[in-house]
Amino acid sequence: MTESAAQKKYLQKQKRERRLIFAARILLFVGFLALWECSAQTGLIDSFIFSSPSRIWQTFLKMCMDQSLFTHIGVTLKETLLSFFFVVIAGIGTAVLLWLCPRLSRVLEPYLVILNSLPKSALAPLLIVWLGANERTIIVAGMSVALFGSVINLYTGFRETDPEKSRLIQALGGTRKDELLKIVLPSSIPLVLSVMKVNIGLCLVGVVIGEFIGARQGLGYLIIYGSQTFKLTWVLMSIVILCIIAMVLYGILGFAEKWYLKRK
Amino acid sequence: MNSLLEVRDVSLSYHTPSGETSALSHISFSLMPGEFLAIAGPSGCGKSTLLNLICGFLEAEQGTILMNGKPVQPRSSKIGYMLQKDQLLEWRSVWKNILLGLEIRRELTPEKIGFARELLTAYGLDKFRNARPSQLSGGMRQRAALIRTLVLKPDLLLLDEPFSALDYQTRLNVSDDIGQILRKEHKPAILVTHDIAEAISMADRVIILSSRPATIKNIIPIDLGIENRTPLSSRNAPAFKSYFNLIWKELNQND
Numbered sequence: 352m353t354e355s356a357a358q359k360k361y362l363q364k365q366k367r368e369r370r371l372i373f374a375a376r377i378l379l380f381v382g383f384l385a386l387w388e389c390s391a392q393t394g395l396i397d398s399f400i401f402s403s404p405s406r407i408w409q410t411f412l413k414m415c416m417d418q419s420l421f422t423h424i425g426v427t428l429k430e431t432l433l434s435f436f437f438v439v440i441a442g443i444g445t446a447v448l449l450w451l452c453p454r455l456s457r458v459l460e461p462y463l464v465i466l467n468s469l470p471k472s473a474l475a476p477l478l479i480v481w482l483g484a485n486e487r488t489i490i491v492a493g494m495s496v497a498l499f500g501s502v503i504n505l506y507t508g509f510r511e512t513d514p515e516k517s518r519l520i521q522a523l524g525g526t527r528k529d530e531l532l533k534i535v536l537p538s539s540i541p542l543v544l545s546v547m548k549v550n551i552g553l554c555l556v557g558v559v560i561g562e563f564i565g566a567r568q569g570l571g572y573l574i575i576y577g578s579q580t581f582k583l584t585w586v587l588m589s590i591v592i593l594c595i596i597a598m599v600l601y602g603i604l605g606f607a608e609k610w611y612l613k614r615k
Numbered sequence: 616m617n618s619l620l621e622v623r624d625v626s627l628s629y630h631t632p633s634g635e636t637s638a639l640s641h642i643s644f645s646l647m648p649g650e651f652l653a654i655a656g657p658s659g660c661g662k663s664t665l666l667n668l669i670c671g672f673l674e675a676e677q678g679t680i681l682m683n684g685k686p687v688q689p690r691s692s693k694i695g696y697m698l699q700k701d702q703l704l705e706w707r708s709v710w711k712n713i714l715l716g717l718e719i720r721r722e723l724t725p726e727k728i729g730f731a732r733e734l735l736t737a738y739g740l741d742k743f744r745n746a747r748p749s750q751l752s753g754g755m756r757q758r759a760a761l762i763r764t765l766v767l768k769p770d771l772l773l774l775d776e777p778f779s780a781l782d783y784q785t786r787l788n789v790s791d792d793i794g795q796i797l798r799k800e801h802k803p804a805i806l807v808t809h810d811i812a813e814a815i816s817m818a819d820r821v822i823i824l825s826s827r828p829a830t831i832k833n834i835i836p837i838d839l840g841i842e843n844r845t846p847l848s849s850r851n852a853p854a855f856k857s858y859f860n861l862i863w864k865e866l867n868q869n870d
Contacts, residue, residue, distance in 0.1 A: 515700065519698060520719065524690040
């Protein structure tokens, strides 16, 4: 295909713009690290409190060597994935149940709204007392953050399926179950994927909250332990790792979503 | 000859918290086997409500609707319903869309699948069986929707303004196409429309409804005096214009 000169010029301009944005992002990141490191080296900030990139890196290497860091990352990751898995199952299950019994959903609606707007971190201490300081509690804490919101979002999405499509199923002699299986669920796959994309981050939040108060392992534990013993390098390193975990998990689900939409 | 469908003195009201609205009032008519009936009336007069009653989605508050002498049942396989839009499911191939009704009724027998394949070939969609609905033209989509209904071998077809979503050009072609297919399959049908020309071009009789609450104003038999009429050839018949004027007058009386 031949492109006109104007089209070429336009594409070049677009490309330049994208490169500029990318370069600016890298520059911001590197500049921030450099500023932080220099300020800590020259004593402009107290490196005992604010740590520094080089200290974080050294701690990271040291904890990699004695492999303790892998245990913490592994525990947090496992708890997050498990709570995410249960949220997906329970979220879709509950939303389907509400869709099948509209009366039940009308009864439960105010309670769901209240539970969803409640700051879920308030529940964590309660969960620890009720369920004990163990992995199960932390998984439940992770679920509690994401579950109610996903039920509401999924149910709202289910209800917004085209009523004419429901009439089609009726006209073909189908029941409400056929409507669910042939119309509501297949048309909600993009919604489920986008709800999941948000939930994985929320589960991570819940798991870290749980680890703050009821764990002996995990990145949340590392943060609390580090802050209590003034090892702020530990805290900052854990936060950086959490950032990376959140980004990777979100990225994987975002990729799955894009793949599905493209396939269609 | 016994009538296929008998609608006797049917009335229905809609109930909302703010009050009661009478939608249909004392409607009576019958449909003979093989007959094509059109129901014309102003928008919102209750035409679709009437179809919903006939196929059993709604129950009449008064009166009876008999199909082959028996009261109509909801979810009856005897009645096929074509909706205002084709409602093809985008996540299914054309072929899977056509089989949707059989799938729902758990009737995916080799015999019925074979019939579906025959219809697909007869109406020129076999090349598109694995295509997505979005790859089809508006006319082909309507054909696919019609095949989806015909696969179930209904005794009666209800058409609820099935061409209203199409642009004028496509609409003429598609109604001609669908009309010819229905004549070929000898399917009795009831077409609901607010388009007078469409009603005359396709139907053997036109029922004219008043505005809400709908009552039957008149039933006009259409005899255009041409052989092997198709919807398009009907539009060119000399008598077409006088029927148009007649129905136009009926619709605009006392409104």
